[in-house]
Amino acid sequence: MRYEVWKWIKLTSQALIKINKTKKFSPKQTIHLAFPLLLTCAATLPAQSAPVTGSWKLVSSPNGGTQTAGNVLLATGRAIVH
Amino acid sequence: MPRAALSSTDAWAVGAEPNSSQFLTAPLAEHWDGTQLSIIPTPSISAPTVQLNSITALNSSEVWAAGFSDNPNCLCGQTVVEHWNGSSWTRLTTPNPGVADYLTGVTAISATDIWAVGYEWISNFTELPLILHYNGTTWKTFNTSQLQFGLLSSVFARATNDVWALGWTGLEPNVKALALHWNGTAWSRVAFPTESGGSIVLKSVSGVATNDVWAVGSYQFFGLNGNLSLSARSYHWNGSRWTPVTVGLSGYSFLGSVAAIATDDVWAVGEGLVFPQPNEFQVTYHWDGTKWSNVTNPEQGVLNSISASSTSDAWAVGDGFATPGTYTLHFSVP
Numbered sequence: 016m017r018y019e020v021w022k023w024i025k026l027t028s029q030a031l032i033k034i035n036k037t038k039k040f041s042p043k044q045t046i047h048l049a050f051p052l053l054l055t056c057a058a059t060l061p062a063q064s065a066p067v068t069g070s071w072k073l074v075s076s077p078n079g080g081t082q083t084a085g086n087v088l089l090a091t092g093r094a095i096v097h
Numbered sequence: 098m099p100r101a102a103l104s105s106t107d108a109w110a111v112g113a114e115p116n117s118s119q120f121l122t123a124p125l126a127e128h129w130d131g132t133q134l135s136i137i138p139t140p141s142i143s144a145p146t147v148q149l150n151s152i153t154a155l156n157s158s159e160v161w162a163a164g165f166s167d168n169p170n171c172l173c174g175q176t177v178v179e180h181w182n183g184s185s186w187t188r189l190t191t192p193n194p195g196v197a198d199y200l201t202g203v204t205a206i207s208a209t210d211i212w213a214v215g216y217e218w219i220s221n222f223t224e225l226p227l228i229l230h231y232n233g234t235t236w237k238t239f240n241t242s243q244l245q246f247g248l249l250s251s252v253f254a255r256a257t258n259d260v261w262a263l264g265w266t267g268l269e270p271n272v273k274a275l276a277l278h279w280n281g282t283a284w285s286r287v288a289f290p291t292e293s294g295g296s297i298v299l300k301s302v303s304g305v306a307t308n309d310v311w312a313v314g315s316y317q318f319f320g321l322n323g324n325l326s327l328s329a330r331s332y333h334w335n336g337s338r339w340t341p342v343t344v345g346l347s348g349y350s351f352l353g354s355v356a357a358i359a360t361d362d363v364w365a366v367g368e369g370l371v372f373p374q375p376n377e378f379q380v381t382y383h384w385d386g387t388k389w390s391n392v393t394n395p396e397q398g399v400l401n402s403i404s405a406s407s408t409s410d411a412w413a414v415g416d417g418f419a420t421p422g423t424y425t426l427h428f429s430v431p
Contacts, residue, residue: 067383069409069430071394076423077127077134086125086423088112088414090354090402092152092160 106131108404109181110414110425111162113148121145121169124177126162126186127425129412134425139179140188142166147177151202151251153211158183163203163213172197176229178213191229192238195219198227202252204260209233212279214249214262224248226264226275228284239284247275253302253310257281261334263299263312270319272296276312276339289339290332292316297330301365301402303357308336311384313352313365327351329367329380331389344382344389352382354413356405361386364428366400366413381413381426396424 108129113122124139124147139149144166154160160181167174174197178189192198195217203213211231218224226249228239241247247266254260258281266275274289274297291297295318304310312334315327329350331342344352344365352367363384381394381403394400398415405411409430416423 067385067390067392069428071381071392071413071426071428073395074129074134074425074427076425077136086112086114087416088110088125088127088401088423088425089148089164090112090151090162091108091110091404091412091414091425092154092162 107154107157108412109152109154109160109162110134110402110412110423111149111152111164112401112414112423116145116147122148124149124162124164124179125423127423129425137181137186139186142177142188144168144175145170149177149179150200150215151213153203153205155205155208159205159208161203161205161211162186163200163215165199165215167197167199172218174199174218176200176213176215176227178203178231189231190236192236193217194238195225195227200227200229201248201250201264202262204252204254206254206257210254210257212252212254212260212262214252214264216248216264222246222268226262226266226277228262228277241284244275244286249275249277250299250314251301253304254279255304255307255310259307261302261304261310261312263302263314265296265298267296270296272298272317274299274314287339290341294318299332300352300367301354303355303363304334305357305359308334309357309360310334311355311357311363311365312339313355313367315351329369331355331365331384342384342389345391346380346382350380352380353400354402356403356411358405358408358411362405362408364403364405364411364413365389366403366415368399381428392428394426396426398424400426 110127112125114125116123126137127134146167149162149164152162162179164177176191176198178191179186197218200215205211213229215227217227226241226247230237249262249264252262260279262277264275276287276289299314302312312332320326329344329346329352332339349370352365355365357363365382367380369380381392382389400415403413411428413426
């Protein structure tokens with residue numbers, strides 16, 4: 016099962032997960048139920064282009080460019096001068 | 098408020114990596130030195146599940162990351178805050194006021210003024226927002242019991258007397274957005290827009306001035322088939338109230354992170370499901386002062402976080418859809 020789908024469900028409904036632990040809550044069951052909605056809720060995203068100078072580029076992963084399955088990056092940070 | 102990058106050679110990303118199975122994780126920290134990303138070791142924590150959810154930096158030797166450790170076989174989550182001193186990560190001793198405690202966000206104004214937020218699990222049907230403050234020596238825990246049930250997902254500090262913590266409160270089907278503001282003396286709840294038939298879940302907050310703050314998240318509702326669906330939302334604080342701002346994403350979508358650089362320069366990332374190719378996920382949205390527009394990125398995946406230090410320097414991280422594993426995107430101007 017896709018890890019990122021599980022992660023999102025986990026982050027947004029961890030409260031329910033905790034509550035249902037005592038009711039033998041199954042993460043796999045949740046994923047099983049949730050994944051089809053990704054397919055059924057599809058709708059048109061308007062094609063848009065932005066007047067932004069610059070572009071996004073993919074940066075190679077630490078292991079030389081090959082991504083490591085299962086890894087997830089949840090946050091990124093830069094210094095902010097107050 | 099002036100904002101600047103530490104340098105173009107110093108950026109961080111944190112998250113988790115598998116630890117014997119995909120549901121058991123160890124902390125992951127990556128550093129950009131201007132040339133490449135490297136995995137930087139973090140302190141060993143004796144728990145089956147550890148992940149870092151948030152990171153903030155003052156300079157190259159003052160960086161904090163926050164998350165939690167947990168064990169799937171018990172209700173025993175523990176807060177985790179780690180500090181980078183320029184050469185290594187060290188875990189700080191942090192409060193755990195609940196039965197289980199989790200941190201989702203951290204922000205630093207100075208080395209003696211740091212906020213971390215998340216939630217504490219008390220018992221069934223009782224989960225409280227968790228607010229911690231670090232003065233450089235000790236942590237203080239704030240009482241949020243009046244909220245009865247809630248979770249904080251993000252914190253942003255513009256100044257010592259101007260801090261926002263956002264998330265949601267209530268039990269389904271009555272979940273509502275939760276916006277808390279610190280004025281230097283006390284936390285107070287601030288009114289937030291609602292939508293009928295569903296819930297507003299806030300995921301991230303960022304701003305450039307007292308009267309210029311952004312929040313993003315999603316409107317969650319149950320469709321006719323009974324499945325939960327999400328629709329991306331953004332909101333702007335003008336100094337007196339929060340107002341919805343149209344994102345332009347339809348279908349299944351959410352915004353999970355926002356980074357404001359200037360009034361006319363704001364980034365937001367998340368996930369959008371494009372029809373008829375449901376595998377396409379490209380959500381790097383930019384606010385130009387008038388509207389949100391999608392700026393195409395070269396990868397397919399779910400973007401979890403974005404940080405931006407200038408108009409020509411932004412980073413976004415997430416996990417790939419077409420290609421499993423982490424991926425990192427850098428926005429730059431030639």
